[in-house]
Amino acid sequence: MTRRFAWLFLLAVAACTEEATAPGVCPDFCPGGQIVVHDTIFTDIIQRDSSFRGYVAGYQAIGAAAADLPGVKSRPFFLLKAMITRVQPLGTDTTTVPIAIDSARLRLSITRRDKKATNLRLRLFQLPLTVDSTSDFASLDPYFSGAVVDSVNVSDLLARPAIGDSVTVRIWGDSIRTDSAGHVLKISPGDSTLLLYFTLDTVQAPFSVPDSGKLAFGVEVAADSLASITIGTNETVGNGPVMRWFYRYSIPDTLPAPDSVAHGDLSRAPSFDSFVFNPPTAPPDSNLAVGGVPSARSLLRVAIPAFLHDSIDIVRATAILVPVAAVPGAPIDSFGILARPVLTDLGGKSPLSAITSDFAHVMIHTGFTDTVRIEITNMVRTWVADTTRPTAFFLGQVGEASSFTEIRFYSSRTAALRPALHVTYVKRFPFGVP
Amino acid sequence: MTLRPLVALALLITVGVSSRLAAQDSQFGIRGLGTPGKPESVRARTTGGAFAPFDAFSPLVDVSISDVRRTSAGVTSGASWRSIDASGSTATLRGTRFPALVIAGPVNRRVVIGGGFSTYLDRSFGVITHDTIDLRGVPQPITDEITSDGAVSDLRLAAAARLHSRLALGLGFHLITGSSRVIATRRFADTANYRTSSTRDEVAYNGLGGSASLMVDVRHDLRFVGWFRSDSKLRADVNGRTVAENDLPMSYGTGVLWRAGAQAGIAGSLAWQKWAGAGPNAHDTFNWSAGAELGPAGALLRFGVRGGQLAFGVGKTPTEVGYSAGLGRQFSGGRGRLDLGLERLERKGTGLTERVWTFLLGLTVRP
Numbered sequence: 001m002t003r004r005f006a007w008l009f010l011l012a013v014a015a016c017t018e019e020a021t022a023p024g025v026c027p028d029f030c031p032g033g034q035i036v037v038h039d040t041i042f043t044d045i046i047q048r049d050s051s052f053r054g055y056v057a058g059y060q061a062i063g064a065a066a067a068d069l070p071g072v073k074s075r076p077f078f079l080l081k082a083m084i085t086r087v088q089p090l091g092t093d094t095t096t097v098p099i100a101i102d103s104a105r106l107r108l109s110i111t112r113r114d115k116k117a118t119n120l121r122l123r124l125f126q127l128p129l130t131v132d133s134t135s136d137f138a139s140l141d142p143y144f145s146g147a148v149v150d151s152v153n154v155s156d157l158l159a160r161p162a163i164g165d166s167v168t169v170r171i172w173g174d175s176i177r178t179d180s181a182g183h184v185l186k187i188s189p190g191d192s193t194l195l196l197y198f199t200l201d202t203v204q205a206p207f208s209v210p211d212s213g214k215l216a217f218g219v220e221v222a223a224d225s226l227a228s229i230t231i232g233t234n235e236t237v238g239n240g241p242v243m244r245w246f247y248r249y250s251i252p253d254t255l256p257a258p259d260s261v262a263h264g265d266l267s268r269a270p271s272f273d274s275f276v277f278n279p280p281t282a283p284p285d286s287n288l289a290v291g292g293v294p295s296a297r298s299l300l301r302v303a304i305p306a307f308l309h310d311s312i313d314i315v316r317a318t319a320i321l322v323p324v325a326a327v328p329g330a331p332i333d334s335f336g337i338l339a340r341p342v343l344t345d346l347g348g349k350s351p352l353s354a355i356t357s358d359f360a361h362v363m364i365h366t367g368f369t370d371t372v373r374i375e376i377t378n379m380v381r382t383w384v385a386d387t388t389r390p391t392a393f394f395l396g397q398v399g400e401a402s403s404f405t406e407i408r409f410y411s412s413r414t415a416a417l418r419p420a421l422h423v424t425y426v427k428r429f430p431f432g433v434p
Numbered sequence: 435m436t437l438r439p440l441v442a443l444a445l446l447i448t449v450g451v452s453s454r455l456a457a458q459d460s461q462f463g464i465r466g467l468g469t470p471g472k473p474e475s476v477r478a479r480t481t482g483g484a485f486a487p488f489d490a491f492s493p494l495v496d497v498s499i500s501d502v503r504r505t506s507a508g509v510t511s512g513a514s515w516r517s518i519d520a521s522g523s524t525a526t527l528r529g530t531r532f533p534a535l536v537i538a539g540p541v542n543r544r545v546v547i548g549g550g551f552s553t554y555l556d557r558s559f560g561v562i563t564h565d566t567i568d569l570r571g572v573p574q575p576i577t578d579e580i581t582s583d584g585a586v587s588d589l590r591l592a593a594a595a596r597l598h599s600r601l602a603l604g605l606g607f608h609l610i611t612g613s614s615r616v617i618a619t620r621r622f623a624d625t626a627n628y629r630t631s632s633t634r635d636e637v638a639y640n641g642l643g644g645s646a647s648l649m650v651d652v653r654h655d656l657r658f659v660g661w662f663r664s665d666s667k668l669r670a671d672v673n674g675r676t677v678a679e680n681d682l683p684m685s686y687g688t689g690v691l692w693r694a695g696a697q698a699g700i701a702g703s704l705a706w707q708k709w710a711g712a713g714p715n716a717h718d719t720f721n722w723s724a725g726a727e728l729g730p731a732g733a734l735l736r737f738g739v740r741g742g743q744l745a746f747g748v749g750k751t752p753t754e755v756g757y758s759a760g761l762g763r764q765f766s767g768g769r770g771r772l773d774l775g776l777e778r779l780e781r782k783g784t785g786l787t788e789r790v791w792t793f794l795l796g797l798t799v800r801p
Binding site for chain 2: 024
């Protein structure tokens with residue numbers, strides 16, 4: 001019987017379920033303390049802020065901007081790698097024979113465009129093989145005044161019906177749109193990137209043996225309005241320009257038999273690609289620059305007040321930044337800014353945190369001068385929880401150096417419009433007091 | 435009723451129904467130090483508390499353990515269902531508690547020592563409020579939840595001595611200690627911009643107390659008890675820092691028990707507690723009780739009634755009225771006793787009425 005009673009009490013222990021929470025009738029039947037929210041704009045705790053430029057150069061960017069907008073022109077260009085000039089027709093014989101180019105097919109990827117743009121056109125220009133990272137808009141501009149290698153109306157191609165017969169799909173892997181000039185447009189099913197193919201003959205793509213087949217091209221965009229796109233570059237996987245050379249060669253032992261001619265093709269990616277634009281990025285000043293080419297980032301250091309570290313729970317923290325001027329460009333040129341805390345404050349070379357939950361993001365829209373507010377709540381909560389962390393963060397453009405767009409904010413040097421931190425916090429509840 | 439169905443009934447009620455039953459807490463205690471516990475065994479509770487001064491397993495007075503002839507232990511548990519009506523806002527709460535444990539045994543023929551714990555102040559409650567506040571110029575709906583889970587316990591070391599065949603003296607030392615886990619949470623309807631704020635801490639309580647009691651058998655069937663107790667301040671510490679100090683009450687009371695033959699006992703008691711110095715919303719209290727125990731020692735029927743005041747409450751002193759009844763059954767040749775009881779309480783104060791049903795289960799073992 002004693003054992004049974006032991007079980008009885010064990011079961012009674014197991015039955016200890018609680019429901020102790022009731023709607024509060026305050027203040028008579030609520031605890032003495034209250035959860036109190038404070039909301040404060042700290043206008044002077046963002047200090048020692050500065051900008052640094054040179055993180056990502058135009059030729060390192062994941063895209064190249066092409067634009068023809070009021071006040072801004074931007075032109076991508078690329079230099080193709082060397083092509084073979086001879087082939088070894090017989091595997092058992094080391095004798096080589098020259099190749100003769102029949103034609104070439106150039107593929108460009110339009111990774112960003114404004115769908116409202118009408119009569120969107122692309123024009124190809126041949127550039128000298130000397131193009132490199134020192135090339136600027138002025139030095140390349142004369143070549144864009146020369147003969148057009150080829151041009152295509154992208155809007156027209158997009159308006160055409162898709163060809164999706166089995167033969168086409170077998171060759172192209174998907175349905176295509178084409179025009180009478182042989183341009184082919186394929187829409188990437190994954191990300192809606194436009195893959196644009198130019199068929200070039202030997203006049204448009206002259207094959208120079210002394211130059212090992214190297215060619216340089218520049219791209220110019222035009223439209224009725226909103227002419228602003230991004231061309232994929234070598235830095236993106238699968239979206240960079242590609243030139244596919246189609247060639248023929250003779251097999252000596254079979255001469256002069258008609259079947260002695262063999263055909264082949266080989267693709268070449270650029271050895272260098274970048275873009276130039278006008279006007280160029282303005283030199284650094286006392287403001288905080290984010291974006292541009294080479295990319296600029298701004299470092300903001302936050303002097304967290306001691307009382308925010310102690311007995312405070314941050315529920316919202318917003319960085320307030322006042323733009324110096326509107327960002328020029330088409331609406332599609334709007335870009336994101338990413339705020340990332342630093343791991344160690346080493347100035348411009350501070351390593352950045354990889355904890356994505358502490359990141360903050362905001363979109364910058366072209367043409368507006370509204371105050372920019374970046375919600376950095378998680379970041380500030382992390383700082384408050386761990387006082388060993390440096391209380392500084394970088395602002396950087398998303399897709400750095402792939403566009404001419406840049407925004408500048410007033411820095412702490414401009415007292416009236418300096419960056420501020422808007423913090424909403426809850427003070428510690430007075431536990432233990434009746 | 436045989437013992438087996440009795441056990442089955444206990445199981446059914448304790449396990450099956452306890453998910454809808456409530457704690458001994460009270461909303462009246464939220465604005466005070468807590469809800470004072472009842473240092474009573476199931477036997478005492480089912481007689482309205484009237485038998486508590488005479489019951490060795492009720493940790494109310496120390497002298498009562500002088501009747502213990504063999505080392506014995508008694509435990510009390512209670513599962514409660516509580517409905518509250520606060521100015522039209524109603525809620526139903528439940529909980530389970532082990533409010534008392536007493537172990538006692540004789541040192542020699544005259545002296546008995548004992549100890550155990552009982553609930554001194556219950557600090558378990560939860561409050562949810564909804565409101566809309568203006569944040570950054572925008573009305574922001576919020577929900578606040580403040581919960582406290584814990585209690586202040588009274589750890590007692592007691593000794594009782596028979597000074598004379600009709601006179602016994604009891605002394606007790608009380609270590610008042612406990613803690614409560616407290617959480618204050620504010621949730622915002624706009625979860626995209628505002629993070630939930632949750633602050634949690636553990637409040638540690640401590641204090642000391644001393645008690646003395648005297649029991650006089652005026653006749654073989656008439657017994658009087660008087661007791662006195664004084665407690666120090668209750669100190670509340672958070673993270674090692676004292677955040678509050680509140681006076682604890684001086685209390686005293688008296689009781690009388692009349693044995694009307696071998697199978698009937700009638701008791702009554704009066705108690706006063708000086709809580710008024712314990713802070714705002716605290717009141718001195720006076721409580722009374724009367725009860726009876728009928729039947730042979732192996733199978734007892736008990737009932738009782740109690741009334742009085744509550745120590746904490748806004749405005750005028752809240753009042754409490756209770757009715758209780760129960761059964762006691764010995765087993766294993768008197769080496770064990772199972773007590774069952776049911777108690778109904780009604781508490782009334784300014785703006786709040788509480789009604790409580792409590793199922794009580796107690797076990798006393800004498801190995």
